Amino acid sequence: MLDEKNDKYERIYKTSRDITVRSKRVIFTLHRIPGVTEEVKESLMSSAANELRDIEQTLMKHIAMELRDEDPHQFVYAYTSGIQEYIEALSFHYFLMTGTIISHNDAQKKVTFGNGKEDHADVVPLSVLLQPKEYILGIADLTGELMRFCIKCVSTGDFDKCYKICDILKTMHGGFLSLGYIPAKELYHKMMVFKSSLHKVEEACYSLQLRKSEVPAEMLSDVFAMYDADENHAHFM
Known part of the structure; x- marks a missing residue:
């Protein structure tokens, strides 16, 4: 049992590192915006949005699946650096889109997914604890x-x-x-x-x-x- 948890912790930690790398890529993309044409700006914003969406639907969802039926608090430290970098990138993109700061509730929704069991509405949806x-x-x-x-x-x-x-x-x-x-x-x-x-x-x-x-x-x-x-x-x- 302990070995299983250690293995899971290590898998989550490795995924978190990937989230960090890709989130930094989003931030770098957004910093290219000042001084470009409106057309290029839209392209950069779209590229950043697609990257964020892919992070959510692949890496974040992978962590959510690892956390299914687990106490997420036991694994928070495995992905804390990745989630912080993701929030930084997400909120940066959100600010450039809206001029406001994304709320905790809206950020949590970004990393909450369907439970994959549409015929079981009472099943708790997959999510990464934010x-x-x-x-x-x-x-x-x-x-x-x-x-x-x-x-x-x-x-x-x-x-x-x-x-x-x-x-x-x-x-x-x-x-x-x-x-x-x-x-x-x-x-x-x-x-x-x-x-x-x-x-x-x-x-x-x-x-x-x-x-x-x-x-x-x-x-x-x-x-x-x-x-x-x-x-x-x-x-x-």
Whole structure:
């Protein structure tokens, strides 16, 4: 029995690593959007959506099947890194589509599947347990992606997107502060990174307000070149 659980844990862990890799691919695709034509943007968004859907219908569903008739809490740590990276990618795509942050309930629906037994309506559907903690940690990681996206938008003259990102980050920061204590040591580090990201976005928007009437849009990117280079270096370390 113990060997079976260990084997299952290892299978879930390996699947989680695949989810992490493919979710990072989605994020990379979305970061190509600033500065492209509307047609290319639609193509990139569609590509990201298809990749997310495939992650859900293959890798996530595989984990859900492994968790069938099991206590999912026993295996959460096997897939926590993958689910957090997936939430980061999913919420990034969702924000670019809607300008809002996907809710925990809607994210859970993405990884909840039919029970495969249509003639047994009372059977619990297959799902990957998305604990609030994993959702929160994934959303916390999103803030860094939004900061990087904002800085890239400066160089393309998409100032409205920068202001929108600044507003949503401020709202998210207030939301995180209202959470109180959460038993997740990772969150402390993520909040430090979040504060740094928010500061950079606020500084970018402040500089835009001061300089956009004096400096051509294509030159404003020089103001933030150091931020962009530093963040890209840190992101791919």
